[in-house]
Amino acid sequence: xxxxxxxxxxxxxxxxxxxxxxxxxxxxxxxxxxxxxxxxxxxxxxxxxxxxxxxxxxxxxxxxxxxxxxxxxxxxxxxxxxxxxxxxxxxxxxxxxxxxxxxxxxxxxxxxxxxxxxxxxxxxxxxxxxxxxxxxxxxxxxxxxxxxxxxxxxxxxxxxxxxxxxxxxxxxxxxxxxxxxxxxxxxxxxxxxxxxxxxxxxxxxxxxxxxxxxxxxxxxxxxxxxxxxxxxxxxxxxxxxxxxxxx
Amino acid sequence: xxxxxxxxxxxxxxxxxxxxxxxxxxxxxxxxxxxxxxxxxxxxxxxxxxxxxxxxxxxxxxxxxxxxxxxxxxxxxxxxxxxxxxxxxxxxxxxxxxxxxxxxxxxxxxxxxxxxxxxxxxxxxxxxxxxxxxxxxxxxxxxxxxxxxxxxxxxxxxxxxxxxxxxxxxxxxxxxxxxxxxxxxxxxxxxxxxxxxxxxxxxxxxxxxxxxxxxxxxxxxxxxxxxxxxxxxxxxxxxxxxxxxxxxxxxxxxxxxxxxxxxxxxxx
Numbered sequence: 001x002x003x004x005x006x007x008x009x010x011x012x013x014x015x016x017x018x019x020x021x022x023x024x025x026x027x028x029x030x031x032x033x034x035x036x037x038x039x040x041x042x043x044x045x046x047x048x049x050x051x052x053x054x055x056x057x058x059x060x061x062x063x064x065x066x067x068x069x070x071x072x073x074x075x076x077x078x079x080x081x082x083x084x085x086x087x088x089x090x091x092x093x094x095x096x097x098x099x100x101x102x103x104x105x106x107x108x109x110x111x112x113x114x115x116x117x118x119x120x121x122x123x124x125x126x127x128x129x130x131x132x133x134x135x136x137x138x139x140x141x142x143x144x145x146x147x148x149x150x151x152x153x154x155x156x157x158x159x160x161x162x163x164x165x166x167x168x169x170x171x172x173x174x175x176x177x178x179x180x181x182x183x184x185x186x187x188x189x190x191x192x193x194x195x196x197x198x199x200x201x202x203x204x205x206x207x208x209x210x211x212x213x214x215x216x217x218x219x220x221x222x223x224x225x226x227x228x229x230x231x232x233x234x235x236x237x238x239x240x241x242x243x244x245x246x247x
Numbered sequence: 248x249x250x251x252x253x254x255x256x257x258x259x260x261x262x263x264x265x266x267x268x269x270x271x272x273x274x275x276x277x278x279x280x281x282x283x284x285x286x287x288x289x290x291x292x293x294x295x296x297x298x299x300x301x302x303x304x305x306x307x308x309x310x311x312x313x314x315x316x317x318x319x320x321x322x323x324x325x326x327x328x329x330x331x332x333x334x335x336x337x338x339x340x341x342x343x344x345x346x347x348x349x350x351x352x353x354x355x356x357x358x359x360x361x362x363x364x365x366x367x368x369x370x371x372x373x374x375x376x377x378x379x380x381x382x383x384x385x386x387x388x389x390x391x392x393x394x395x396x397x398x399x400x401x402x403x404x405x406x407x408x409x410x411x412x413x414x415x416x417x418x419x420x421x422x423x424x425x426x427x428x429x430x431x432x433x434x435x436x437x438x439x440x441x442x443x444x445x446x447x448x449x450x451x452x453x454x455x456x457x458x459x460x461x462x463x464x465x466x467x468x469x470x471x472x473x474x475x476x477x478x479x480x481x482x483x484x485x486x487x488x489x490x491x492x493x494x495x496x497x498x499x500x501x502x503x504x505x506x507x508x509x510x511x512x513x514x515x
Contacts, residue, residue: 017340092355
């Protein structure tokens with residue numbers, strides 16, 4: 001247990017010691033929030049959608065967590081490169097514990113980044129329903145765990161950082177745009193609807209939006225169950241691939 | 248030194264695709280020995296160490312480290328050894344102290360003993376005054392020293408040292424070897440090391456194995472090797488055995504990344 005804690009703590013220390021990292025990873029979500037929020041706001045309202053900031057903010061919080069989490073997972077590549085991974089791999093600790101500590105650490109950082117965006121959004125007019133905030137954090141944590149584990153799984157298979165842009169542009173970005181984070185997915189074509197439904201982020205965004213601004217119903221329970229299932233699956237896959245890493 | 252064997256390697260072979268890094272090698276290391284594993288660049292030294300320390304899986308061969316098989320009982324084997332790697336394995340974003348602490352927790356050294364050894368070792372490598380600085384601010388030599396101090400923290404049965412003293416000044420090299428020899432004498436720690444300093448090998452190793460192009464080409468004490476090759480120093484014996492050609496090492500993508508980092512790192 002102590003080793004899992006140690007690995008968790010290391011991820012937090014690394015992240016929060018570097019101011020440029022924190023600010024750097026806040027830049028994109030804030031830009032999206034301000035640019036899209038104020039840019040599309042009037043059109044969204046005219047189309048009868050209501051207040052766009054209310055709709056958009058949960059999506060941007062999810063986005064911030066999504067990107068931070070994926071990056072925290074893929075960061076495993078740097079540990080391979082800087083050699084630190086070897087230090088943990090030769091220690092008499094099971095690889096599952098190493099993977100678990102890293103994933104929980106990365107996920108914690110991602111949740112905190114999401115919460116920082118949440119706090120900032122209050123200043124630009126987001127008015128959430130605070131009663132279900134714990135539920136919102138739970139959804140955020142599930143998104144964080146899923147994508148840290150996914151990042152770790154990918155990094156376990158990657159040899160260097162060259163593939164990083166590929167992963168971001170062809171996997172993470174599409175998942176983000178097809179999750180309903182920045183526009184509603186009600187009207188899309190049927191074929192795309194399937195992709196939207198199997199995208200775990202869709203359920204994360206939906207759950208987050210429902211707990212922050214909407215009404216809680218059966219849909220939220222379904223989202224929760226799906227996310228927990230996917231999280232377990234991805235942590236399992238991540239651990240398996242991580243256990244096969246050779247350096 | 249006892250007759251008991253702590254490392255046994257029989258017909259070990261490791262291939263990377265078409266390239267055979269280690270070809271059918273056999274050797275054994277006795278308990279309490281200081282075993283020098285020498286060879287030119289790319290001879291297969293680090294590959295062998297990686298296999299013995301569970302980081303790589305062999306293609307064939309029988310290996311026992313402290314009586315256990317690194318392939319099937321990796322966790323048992325990992326409890327038996329400590330290692331100082333050839334290339335860096337510190338976390339640059341943590342302090343020297345945190346790196347040591349992390350290691351101590353990974354190896355479940357009780358807190359009191361851990362703190363005591365951290366202080367002792369950081370003083371030996373003369374980093375005690377800078378223990379709270381981030382490792383990324385350290386020079387290459389300081390990082391090396393920290394790495395060695397960390398590797399010596401948990402007093403393992405076997406200590407692997409892959410070119411431990413590379414790039415260190417003679418004073419530091421001496422201090423470190425004094426400490427290692429003391430561990431060897433007092434606690435019976437078996438030492439398995441590689442080095443390119445033949446004079447160092449001659450002085451500290453009580454048994455030497457020379458590997459070249461993935462094959463073991465000579466074994467014996469330093470005196471035996473000199474006698475066999477009719478040379479006066481281990482360096483001459485080594486050159487006579489392995490030839491004068493300079494070896495090329497094939498670079499992996501990871502090596503390329505590391506190289507790039509070294510190049511960019513200097514700009515800071």
